Amino acid sequence: MKPKFKVVKKLKNLEKRVQAVKNMYDVTFLTAKISKDMEKEVGLRFRNEVDPEGRPWKGLAVSTLNRRQGLTRAQRKVKTRRRRGKTYKEIEAEMGLDKGGASSLFRAGKKRQSTRPKILQDQGYLRGSIKARHTKTEAIVGTSMKYAAVHNFGSPKRKIPQRRFMGLNRGQRIKYKDWIIKWKKGQLR
Incomplete structure (x- = not known):
C-alpha cells in the first residue's frame, strides 16, 4: 500500500509542476x-x-447637491440665503413671499435624501x-x-x-x- 501512495503523491506533484510550466x-x-x-x-x-x-x-458643488436632493429653484434660493445668515422674515421680504412662505417651501417640497450623495x-x-x-x-x-x-x-x-x-x-x-x-x-x- 505504501508504494502506491507514494506514486500517487508524486503524480500530484508532477501535475502541479506541469500546470505551472503551462502557466509560465x-x-x-x-x-x-x-x-x-x-x-x-x-x-x-x-x-x-x-x-x-x-x-x-x-466634494460635490452646492448646485449639484441641491439638484440631487430634488430642490426647486425657490427652495435653492431660500437655502442659499439661509446659509448666508438671513432669517426667514428677511428672505420672505426679498423674494416677495407671504408670511411663513419661505419655511413652507421645504414642507411642500420633495423629501430630501437621507444619505450623502455619492461623488x-x-x-x-x-x-x-x-x-x-x-x-x-x-x-x-x-x-x-x-x-x-x-x-x-x-x-x-x-x-x-x-x-x-x-x-x-x-x-x-x-x-x-x-x-x-x-x-x-x-x-x-
Whole structure:
C-alpha cells in the first residue's frame, strides 16, 4: 500500500509542476489576472471616493447637491440665503413671499435624501462602464464614456475638479511586479 501512495503523491506533484510550466508560457493568464485586479481597484476607488494614492476626491458643488436632493429653484434660493445668515422674515421680504412662505417651501417640497450623495455616481453609468480586458501583452482597464477623461483629469475651463479613478498606485506596481516574478518562476496561481 505504501508504494502506491507514494506514486500517487508524486503524480500530484508532477501535475502541479506541469500546470505551472503551462502557466509560465501562457502570458494571457498573467495579463488576465492583472486586468481583473485593476478593475477591482477602480471599483474600490468609486466605493471609497478616493484617488489611486488614497486621497479623498473633492466634494460635490452646492448646485449639484441641491439638484440631487430634488430642490426647486425657490427652495435653492431660500437655502442659499439661509446659509448666508438671513432669517426667514428677511428672505420672505426679498423674494416677495407671504408670511411663513419661505419655511413652507421645504414642507411642500420633495423629501430630501437621507444619505450623502455619492461623488461621480449620480446615475451610475460611469462606474458601471469600467471594464477590464487583456491581450497576450497588455492588461487593460477603461471606459467608453466620453466624459470620463474630464472627471479623471479635471477641467479648469468647465470648473470640474480632478477626481482620479484610473491609474496605478505604488502598491499595485509592487504587487504586479511580484506577480510577474512569480509567473516567470512558474509559481503564480
